[in-house]
Amino acid sequence: MRAFYEAVIFSPEKYWHSQGCVIRQPWDMEVGAGTFSTLRNAP
Structure with a gap:
């Protein structure tokens, strides 16, 4: 069942x-107002 x-x-x-897409897993991190995004600095 796990394989399914x-x-x-x-x-x-x-x-x-x-x-050709990059798969990024979500994580929970407090960022204040939400203006700090680690994805915008991705290469």
């Missing part, structure tokens, strides 16, 4: 990776 859930979760990630 992993396949469901990773199928979209594999697709977008094949399209």
Whole structure:
């Protein structure tokens, strides 16, 4: 059963990776007003 859930979760990630997209996992971090985004500094 675990393999089924992993396949469901990773199928979209594999697709977008094949399209050249970078997959970033979300994380919880307090940033105040929300103006500090670590994604805007991504290369």
